[in-house]
Amino acid sequence: VTKPDRVVVITGVGGMGIAAARRLGTGATLVLADLDPVRLGEVASDLRTAGYEVIETVIDISDPASVTELATSARGVGPVDVFVHTAGVSPSHASVEAILRVDLLGTALLLDTFATAMAPGGAGVVVASMAGSLMPLDPGLERRLAATPSADLLTLPDLAAGTLTDPGLAYAIAKRGNQLRVRESAVTWGRVGARINAISPGVIATPMSAAELSGPRGEGMRQMLEASPAGRIGTVADIVAAVEFLTGPQSSYITGVDLLVDGGVVASLASAR
């Protein structure tokens, strides 16, 4: 009798998704999901060469039908033991509309759908961002971001096209929304005996941050890193260490929290103020 594999679902096969797949995918069926079929195929092929068992699913996380399809295909293998959500878009490339649709709505849909796809004892991590921890939002907006049903999120007047025009602000709102919805989801995920937490990375060396660092905000970001307690850019290994902790047995009493993994950037900015 062969023991059934653990099921590990990872959305996004960018810098963080690949690193998470390598660390968490040994002895598991890895279900990888991304919008970009070429990139997904390349990553899956590399991982298979390295001995991993991989299922590929092309999805758009902002499309409810697509998210349901991912959950169904994962459940076809078995209840999900580990769920890691890294898919997303960045404010240096994406429009306000795309950031809200993918980073805010997409994450909300995944949290809703995977609440019933998890195995008892399973655990998930949503990658938010320190952008969601940098500035306080209006408490009313925070309540709406936390509790509005996913299907109605994009019609919130706070997020209307004429009201919200800065992609950086849209990203901060989306990522704060992720942190708040993870807290809410701890309750629904708990009903099946699963946990869900967020990780908010600071500046991590991936293609996404390379674009930011070479853009108009690059110099300010470098100064911010130099002034931080860690004094360096983060690596995907820094993030995956936190993902491993939050999806592993050491954290069985932790759910609904956000773990800031930023080398102390938020602390040093708050202290400077």
Ligand SMILES: NC(=O)c1ccc[n+]([C@@H]2O[C@H](COP(=O)([O-])OP(=O)(O)OC[C@H]3O[C@@H](n4cnc5c(N)ncnc54)[C@H](O)[C@@H]3O)[C@@H](O)[C@H]2O)c1
């Ligand atoms: N890199 C950083 O410095 C940093 C810092 C803070 C937070 N983050 C967050 O971490 C997460 C992962 O970052 P990364 O550096 O690995 O990013 P990345 O750009 O390397 O990878 C993101 C992946 O998401 C996929 N994707 C985009 N839209 C999608 C959609 N609609 N449906 C499915 N897949 C989609 C892309 O194709 C890409 O493969 C993101 O949510 C990002 O906002 C990154």
